[in-house]
Amino acid sequence: MSGLESGIDGCPSHTTTAQAQLSDDFDAFTFLAEPHPVLTRARNEAPVFFDEATEHWVVTRYGTIKTMLADPETFSSVNALDPISPLDERVPQTLEVGGFGGRPFIVNLDGEAHGETKRIMAKVLHPRAVAAFEPRIRQLAQDMLGQLPTGEPFDFVDRFTLEFPALVIFEFLGLPAEVVREVTGWADARLELFFGSLPGDRQAHEAEGIVEFWKFIEDHIDAQTENPGDHFVGDLVRLMLDGEEDVTKNDIANYCWSFLFAGHETTTGQIGSMVRDMLLQREAWEAVVDDPTKISKAVEESLRMNTSVFNWRRRATREVDLDGITVPGGANLFLVYGSANRDADQFPDPDRFDVDREGLRKHLGLGFGAHFCVGAGLARLQLKIVLEELTALMPNLQLVPDAEQRYIDNVSFCGPRSLWLVDR
Numbered sequence: 119m120s121g122l123e124s125g126i127d128g129c130p131s132h133t134t135t136a137q138a139q140l141s142d143d144f145d146a147f148t149f150l151a152e153p154h155p156v157l158t159r160a161r162n163e164a165p166v167f168f169d170e171a172t173e174h175w176v177v178t179r180y181g182t183i184k185t186m187l188a189d190p191e192t193f194s195s196v197n198a199l200d201p202i203s204p205l206d207e208r209v210p211q212t213l214e215v216g217g218f219g220g221r222p223f224i225v226n227l228d229g230e231a232h233g234e235t236k237r238i239m240a241k242v243l244h245p246r247a248v249a250a251f252e253p254r255i256r257q258l259a260q261d262m263l264g265q266l267p268t269g270e271p272f273d274f275v276d277r278f279t280l281e282f283p284a285l286v287i288f289e290f291l292g293l294p295a296e297v298v299r300e301v302t303g304w305a306d307a308r309l310e311l312f313f314g315s316l317p318g319d320r321q322a323h324e325a326e327g328i329v330e331f332w333k334f335i336e337d338h339i340d341a342q343t344e345n346p347g348d349h350f351v352g353d354l355v356r357l358m359l360d361g362e363e364d365v366t367k368n369d370i371a372n373y374c375w376s377f378l379f380a381g382h383e384t385t386t387g388q389i390g391s392m393v394r395d396m397l398l399q400r401e402a403w404e405a406v407v408d409d410p411t412k413i414s415k416a417v418e419e420s421l422r423m424n425t426s427v428f429n430w431r432r433r434a435t436r437e438v439d440l441d442g443i444t445v446p447g448g449a450n451l452f453l454v455y456g457s458a459n460r461d462a463d464q465f466p467d468p469d470r471f472d473v474d475r476e477g478l479r480k481h482l483g484l485g486f487g488a489h490f491c492v493g494a495g496l497a498r499l500q501l502k503i504v505l506e507e508l509t510a511l512m513p514n515l516q517l518v519p520d521a522e523q524r525y526i527d528n529v530s531f532c533g534p535r536s537l538w539l540v541d542r
């Protein structure tokens with residue numbers, strides 16, 4: 119998938135007043151800075167409404183979204199990575215010349231092709247491989263957190279959350295740590311290009327960054343064919359060289375790209391939201407400071423409260439009824455996982471960060487069904503280690519009141535881009 123449109127169809131024939139009002143009040147590119155007020159209204163008043171600006175149907179209730187995720191034939195992933203804003207004509211050209219993509223990414227596939235890609239990914243990203251990685255992740259967290267200042271404010275995103283998950287994925291893929299800043303910049307480029315609304319010249323510039331990123335991955339794979347290392351890329355190169363699986367160099371580059379993007383931005387956002395949300399509802403922070411055995415539960419509750427993959431896309435392959443609304447075949451849909459996770463019918467007192475909540479793991483923060491997150495184990499492990507180390511190191515950590523708050527305008531990924539904290 120080189121980021122080209124896969125076609126749009128399906129507008130509503132009639133709308134209720136509540137739907138029209140929500141369509142006016144919902145701004146798909148900025149709502150993730152403060153998502154909950156408009157979504158709470160939507161769940162109560164018009165749980166499915168059409169967003170005129172992006173021509174997507176917005177689906178907000180837990181039961182409806184879960185049912186959709188259980189039916190991938192009716193709700194295809196073909197549009198998951200379509201650019202949400204029209205692309206400047208220079209972009210497809212740059213990506214094509216740079217050899218970017220070449221085949222669809224896993225999150226974009228349906229049916230057998232999806233199952234086959236997932237099987238191969240799971241072969242290298244299995245629970246044992248993740249568990250074996252724990253000491254290294256902990257060491258990395260301790261080193262980076264140990265450098266945070268005490269007694270003076272610091273931006274936790276700049277000092278920790280942007281780089282930590284990238285470094286973890288780098289080690290997993292066997293990439294050198296020196297280029298981490300550059301790569302996090304390229305990842306932002308892709309996010310803004312495909313999920314945001316950038317002016318044409320910025321799009322053309324970011325496309326060049328993406329091609330550079332792609333080339334960097336290809337060079338790494340080439341270097342591995344001589345002497346494959348003991349990591350994800352090395353494992354895949356061995357599978358390719360042994361002929362054990364039908365894997366090509368382009369496939370490996372494609373998997374690396376999926377991991378770098380799906381594993382970095384998401385975990386960066388989630389660590390930031392987790393720490394912010396727990397400090398905002400301080401009793402949640404105190405609960406795990408007092409009893410660290412509750413940390414795994416706090417991680418699940420964080421994924422429920424504000425998942426970083428907040429809003430994801432599907433396309434209806436036929437006409438369907440969703441919460442009493444007829445959605446035509448071909449329609450593009452936003453499945454707002456972060457709204458489903460605050461549905462009071464599923465999670466009583468949904469705005470409360472409650473580490474002792476019943477049925478914690480029922481959230482959709484890591485998806486559900488065929489496309490459930492491949493990196494869930496690695497994500498959960500990183501979040502757990504960060505919370506363990508941070509609460510032990512800085513139990514008196516606080517939010518800096520009235521500090522600057524930044525977010526990247528985009529339709530899918532949620533999480534702070536600045537988070538000012540102080541350890542007193």
Ligand code: HEM
Pocket residue numbers: 195198224225226236287376377380381382384385388425426427430455482483484485486488489490491492493494496497
């Ligand atoms: C807190 C961090 C993370 C969150 C919240 C998250 C969330 C998600 C969600 C919601 C999906 C499902 C998308 C859909 O419904 O189509 C997904 C899929 C995926 N995730 Fe994650 N993820 C995280 C971390 C990671 C990590 C660390 C990796 C890899 C190292 C990863 C790799 C993937 C891949 C490859 C898919 C596509 C799976 C498929 O299409 O079958 N994710 N993730």
